[in-house]
Amino acid sequence: MSSQPFEKESRKGSAGTLPLSETTTETGSMRTLSTPISLEADDEPDWPQSWRAYACLLGCFFLMFNSWGLVNAYGTWSSYYVGNSLRGVDQLELNLIGSTQSFLVLLFSNPVGRLLDAGYSRVVIGCGTLLVPFGLFILSVVHPSNVGAIASFGPIWATQGLVVGLGMGTFFVSSSQVATTWFPKRRGLAVGYVACGASVAGVVYPTMLRYLIDSLGFNDAVRCVAGLTSITCIYSFIFCTPDPAHDHHEPKRWRALRTWFDTEAFHNKAWCWFTAAVAFMFFGFYPIFFNLEEWASVRGFGTRKTSGGDASNGPLQTFWLLAIMNGASTVGRMLLAHFSDKVGALNMHIVSQFVSSLLTLILWTLAGSETDAIAFCVVFGVFSGMVIGLPPASVGNILNCTYTTADTRHLAKKKLGHWTGMMYTFAAIPALTGPVISGHLITKYNTYITVQMWSGTNLMLSFACMLVARWYLPCANGQSAPSEIARVFGKHEAPVTEKGKGNEIDTGSPEALSQAPTRVPSITPSRQASMDRPDSPERMV
Known part of the structure; x- marks a missing residue:
């Protein structure tokens, strides 16, 4: 009996159970992605x-x-x-x-x-x-x-x-x-x-x-x-x-075209x-x-x-x-x-x-x-x-x-x-x-x-x-210029509403999130594909 409380205490905060391992992994990934950007933005003073x-x-x-x-x-x-x-x-x-x-x-x-x-x-x-x-x-x-x-x-x-x-x-x-x-x-x-x-x-x-x-x-x-x-x-x-503190990058080859x-x-x-x-x-x-x-x-x-x-x-x-x-x-x-x-x-x-x-x-x-x-x-x-x-x-x-x-x-x-x-x-x-x-x-x-x-x-x-x-550039709300002009003049209102409903379904519940790739194939994958196109207003390369 004395070993059981000790075992519980030793396992507390560890990755031994599924819920704890999920929490730890999510926090670590978020920290990896967000910390450099947020710290860079917060640590830099407005004026030198x-x-x-x-x-x-x-x-x-x-x-x-x-x-x-x-x-x-x-x-x-x-x-x-x-x-x-x-x-x-x-x-x-x-x-x-x-x-x-x-x-x-x-x-x-x-x-x-x-x-x-x-x-x-x-x-x-x-x-x-x-x-x-x-x-x-x-x-x-x-x-x-x-x-x-x-x-x-x-x-x-x-x-x-x-x-x-x-x-x-x-x-x-x-x-x-x-x-x-x-x-x-x-x-x-x-x-x-x-x-x-x-x-x-x-x-x-x-x-x-x-x-x-x-x-x-x-x-x-x-x-x-x-x-x-x-x-x-x-x-x-x-x-x-x-x-x-400014980084300089000298090219590997000065004669290269790039x-x-x-x-x-x-x-x-x-x-x-x-x-x-x-x-x-x-x-x-x-x-x-x-x-x-x-x-x-x-x-x-x-x-x-x-x-x-x-x-x-x-x-x-x-x-x-x-x-x-x-x-x-x-x-x-x-x-x-x-x-x-x-x-x-x-x-x-x-x-x-x-x-x-x-x-x-x-x-x-x-x-x-x-x-x-x-x-x-x-x-x-x-x-x-x-x-x-x-x-x-x-x-x-x-x-x-x-x-x-x-x-x-x-x-x-x-x-x-x-x-x-x-x-x-x-x-x-x-x-x-x-x-x-x-x-x-x-x-x-x-x-x-x-x-x-x-x-x-x-x-x-x-x-x-x-x-x-x-x-060819997006507007402030992220929409492309043609889409924004169409919205201003009252065209294509139904697709925009549908998209909003689709987003609601995607983020409304854990079940919806877990099934998003199969339940809403016409929204999420197509949007990603459009962002990867070279001619896309949201991401032009």
């Missing part, structure tokens, strides 16, 4: 506690400041060239300098992103820190110092377009990819703040350049700009380092259509920035300094229009930083792209006064900030909808830099040819309605491609 995170964020802001910021400011350089040292050069060639910069920034997005994933951020950023200031200093040497002298196009393109563009190509992807390693729970906000660097530079550089040209001359003004880029680039080189191009992306219809949308966007986006000042000068909405140094009595210098547009762009980038995670990055991108295309086709073409020109710069600037800043977040949106299971969810974070880099690399050729084509249209037809139609049409085509990409 280290000062290095915020020093890195400012450094990444400067990286964007010295990459797309210089591209956004090129319209002021072009306006000076066409009225002074390159006044006999075709508009096509003038646009080629700025388009070469944007081409190189996008072309190197994929290899730079891959090198950052492998842990070479210091080398990548160091190359840009040398090239960008060096190219600007050399530009001040090759440009003639005499006011009114004609410069040679080749050296200016080689220094400002090629050398500076190569340096800027190392900064663009680095800015967002390094910053997000410190802000795992505030990725959208961090990228939005970093993106503001481009629009702030679009205000600082044109204003700085114009006033310094008036007081010091072009060459010394360029040296001052190069000095500012040197200081900000050195700061970025020192403080732009990834979070030490090292540089994730072929899985090409089977994802949403990503392919969105890449086409970004390509059309770059066809039409930067021709607006590159030709805005010349359009305002020709239409009489602003004045610019000529080689003689005299300006008309116009109330506004044209560089202020570009500064206003870039300043308004800062507002758009801040809006995307705060709201893209709430309304969906791709949804926000589609709306802003549509509005931008309408503004270009209607408001810009119908602008008949200086007030209209300023209104266009302000409103288009707000939406253009979202248009140019949202592609990385939209790719992240596509990845999150693609990898939805517990086993594959980590791939959405791992592939973000790679898929974003590939997307930008495919947009490099449109970024190079778009401004050149628009410049040729201006020269051939001698009117700026050509560039307005060119830019507006391409932005509208980009909007259409984004809609198709959205079609």
